[in-house]
Amino acid sequence: MQSSSDHATQNPELSMNAAPQNWKSWLLTDTPASRKQAALGLAYRRWQRFASNPLSVFGFVILAVLIIIAAIGPLIAPHDPLQQVLSDRLMPPGSASHWFGTDQLGRDILSRLIYGSRLTLSIAMLVVVIVVPVGLMIGTTAGFFGGWVDNVLMRVTDVALAFPKIVLALAFAAALGPGVINAVIAISITAWPAYARLSRAETLRLVEADFIHVARLQGASKLRILLRYIVPLCSSSVIVRATLDMAGIILTVAGLGFLGLGAQPPAPEWGFMVASGRNVLLDSWWVATIPGFAILLVSLAFNLLGDGLRDVFDPRHGG
Template identity: 60%
Template sequence: MNISSEPPVVRESMVRTPPEKRAGRLRLRGARLAGFLLLMLRNPLTAIGSAIVLMLMLVAIFAPWIATHDPLAQDLANALQAPGAAHWFGSDEFGRDVFSRLVYGSRITLYIVALVSVTVGPIGLLLGVVAGYYGGVVDTVLMRITDIFISFPSLVLALAFVAALGPGLEHVVIAITLTAWPPIARLARAETLSLRHADFVSAVKLQGASSLRILLHHIVPLCLPSVIIRITMNMAGIILTAAGLGFLGLGAQPPDPEWGAMISAGRRYMMECWWLVTIPGLAILINSLAFNFLGDGLRDILDPRTE
């Protein structure tokens, strides 16, 4: 048995230490993130939408330090006060500070938007990808179920679910989730139909890859950009649906400060105390537009077909 005494050939890539590789990957990711943010800032509407969404998140996180009053504290002696130095956005019929209730209401709004979004994304993506890839009976059954949900207006369907489950914030999240996944499933299915017969999928099949591996490693990553865009644009609808349910008294229950419920309570004094309806209404409008602007910007960046 001959044992060569020559030293092994050591390539440059073999002597690189793992920390150096990690640092290189981090630099690459940082450069990509910087380029992504630069593209976002080039579009004025996208920049405005991103700034408003970021502001909403900061207000929700730092609400105890931003609010000037306890949002639940009643002061009947100062009820229905107009906006001024004591109450920046006025006070409601119980003397509660509208600005503080608006600030704490952002927490409820962001909670609903975040929880619904992280739930409907995987559900819609999974059902759409499975239906589009396997086709046949699986596709027919899943898409007919999707059609049933899509055939009803989302607010009406959410209202029916909340009426069955009962009022409450958690039930609102469940109801909106059950109405928000069908468009995402439709989109994921359409993306999968355009990919399942692609050459790279056929090549992976010839290599013996399983259907699960093809879906998880090849189909799903290519569907993610479109799904993320759709979820972002759906957030505006989630805000409006949550506000509608709150207006009807089916969302967060009193005395919790929820924007839709604030409008509902203030409509009785709308003619004399305009701020009770106008200010929370503007908050709903501005944040809904912000998510739409953000979604449009993400579409321009992530979807090459918009070029």
């Protein structure tokens, strides 16, 4: 009888595929031997579920490319985004020196788009970094402690939700004055209530779970239960919501820039670029249309990525 080693030698494909198959079976086993194996297996299953959705992968790729472009912007931008060359004003797209054309002051639109991606993404990320922890802590605290704490925090949340977000953001931005920091503050003030509501609903579901009762019986303090169990388990839903909301945040940032309440000129912010091109839209469509298409593409990519993450972390699918 032929030994297994001889069989592997005569069948090189078997030996080449043995390692990947072993890794796959190790990750997908139903009886993990350690926490590390269980965590890696869960991450692998989630990646498989995410990769099975081509639209979500498309959104992920678009955002990954955008982040890379924003990170290395100064290295790949063909021109200085603030340089004005009046002799080259309103050049149409397609020329060798200006692929996306120029604006009314002769500035290269491609270079301004590249630098503008850094500014737009920075504002959106700052908003998320502020509102997610605030909304998460308010919602989990209200849902976990209940009683008068819940009533006070949720009434404040209801008041904030009673106003349309864009109107409230415009009001705060106008009161605080134009500028990037003020735009971040204005959008953050209007964005946190949705995360508080979501995390409170998740907390009300989790506090009745058996493992929470076991933790109480073992003597765990309320603060430990809240920070060790409730907050991490609510984080996935909040992160998915934040990914879906990024499109709306970017549109709000662009809207404030369009109205002159965001980044100030000559900063290459996409919303302001659209606003500056509206007066020449009929004759020089590319000045406003190209940055508008960039806003559309990034918003679509965030929505597609958010849909994929929602499917991955959906508890009904075992995520």
